[in-house]
Amino acid sequence: MENIKYELVPVGEVIAGEEGYFLKIKSEYISGLMEIEGFSHLQIFWWCHYNDNPSARSTLNCKTPYKAAPDNIGVFATRSPYRPNPIALTAVMVLAIDHDKGMIKVSYIDAENGTPIIDIKPYHPSCDRIRNVSVPDWCSSWPQWYEDSATFDWGSVFRF
Amino acid sequence: MENIKYELVPVGEVIAGEEGYFLKIKSEYISGLMEIEGFSHLQIFWWCHYNDNPSARSTLNCKTPYKAAPDNIGVFATRSPYRPNPIALTAVMVLAIDHDKGMIKVSYIDAENGTPIIDIKPYHPSCDRIRNVSVPDWCSSWPQWYEDSATFDWGSVFRF
Numbered sequence: 293m294e295n296i297k298y299e300l301v302p303v304g305e306v307i308a309g310e311e312g313y314f315l316k317i318k319s320e321y322i323s324g325l326m327e328i329e330g331f332s333h334l335q336i337f338w339w340c341h342y343n344d345n346p347s348a349r350s351t352l353n354c355k356t357p358y359k360a361a362p363d364n365i366g367v368f369a370t371r372s373p374y375r376p377n378p379i380a381l382t383a384v385m386v387l388a389i390d391h392d393k394g395m396i397k398v399s400y401i402d403a404e405n406g407t408p409i410i411d412i413k414p415y416h417p418s419c420d421r422i423r424n425v426s427v428p429d430w431c432s433s434w435p436q437w438y439e440d441s442a443t444f445d446w447g448s449v450f451r452f
Numbered sequence: 453m454e455n456i457k458y459e460l461v462p463v464g465e466v467i468a469g470e471e472g473y474f475l476k477i478k479s480e481y482i483s484g485l486m487e488i489e490g491f492s493h494l495q496i497f498w499w500c501h502y503n504d505n506p507s508a509r510s511t512l513n514c515k516t517p518y519k520a521a522p523d524n525i526g527v528f529a530t531r532s533p534y535r536p537n538p539i540a541l542t543a544v545m546v547l548a549i550d551h552d553k554g555m556i557k558v559s560y561i562d563a564e565n566g567t568p569i570i571d572i573k574p575y576h577p578s579c580d581r582i583r584n585v586s587v588p589d590w591c592s593s594w595p596q597w598y599e600d601s602a603t604f605d606w607g608s609v610f611r612f
Contacts, residue, residue, distance in 0.1 A: 330588030366486035428490030
């Protein structure tokens with residue numbers, strides 16, 4: 293497997309501004325959205341383009357910004373954008389879809405305006421929603437549900 | 453954004469055989485697993501290497517194998533491996549971790565022996581577990597939980 297590389301292409305980008313959060317799909321990929329209605333949530337795969345550099349991509353350990361977290365933690369135990377392949381995953385709630393324009397309005401996504409989107413999949417409870425899940429002590433006080441994260445006081449778990 | 457491409461590198465591979473399912477991390481990336489203990493489940497990002505070809509990657513619509521599904525559906529409304537960027541995502545339950553060997557034993561993963569792994573993230577209920585989720589009618593009879601998928605009669609929802 294030495295020196296193998298795979299290629300990704302952007303299929304769209306995040307639009308984040310005064311009018312809210314949108315996923316803008318490039319015209320040549322819009323047909324891939326057919327029949328996406330009915331899925332209340334989508335899994336958005338985006339590219340951490342600000343961290344696509346040799347330094348960030350050679351990061352294997354980091355200090356997290358969270359209280360009580362280990363001083364040194366492996367990137368595969370975090371969602372850090374500093375990692376060998378800077379892919380991010382965010383579940384989003386769909387508000388509206390405009391197939392003509394290739395625009396999906398979502399409630400929120402933790403990506404900046406202009407961030408490349410590399411894939412979209414439906415959120416299926418049958419494979420994405422785990423009933424019995426546990427996390428380490430240092431993050432066990434975090435919300436147990438996606439919905440509760442919106443109102444959680446994240447400042448209370450940060451070191452600073 | 454025209455003609456931009458991003459590069460991925462494999463960080464490990466799936467081992468699937470008589471002894472079960474394992475994620476084998478390449479020696480140079482093992483340190484990224486530090487402190488991963490305590491997460492009962494992980495999100496595994498893998499590369500559909502059998503579908504990394506121009507034909508599969510130009511597929512935008514497909515016929516699903518499921519009864520009652522639309523005749524023609526966009527790939528972004530499916531988990532099909534035929535898609536512009538053939539990334540797959542599977543949540544797995546961790547059974548054991550051997551840091552020296554870089555081996556994570558998991559209960560199951562729907563990837564073949566030798567499949568490249570491109571990323572690992574912890575499954576966090578705060579961002580991955582959605583309480584109020586809905587899906588289209590054609591898949592609304594599928595399990596509502598990850599755990600129930602193991603015993604669900606998937607044959608009953610296939611066309612053939």
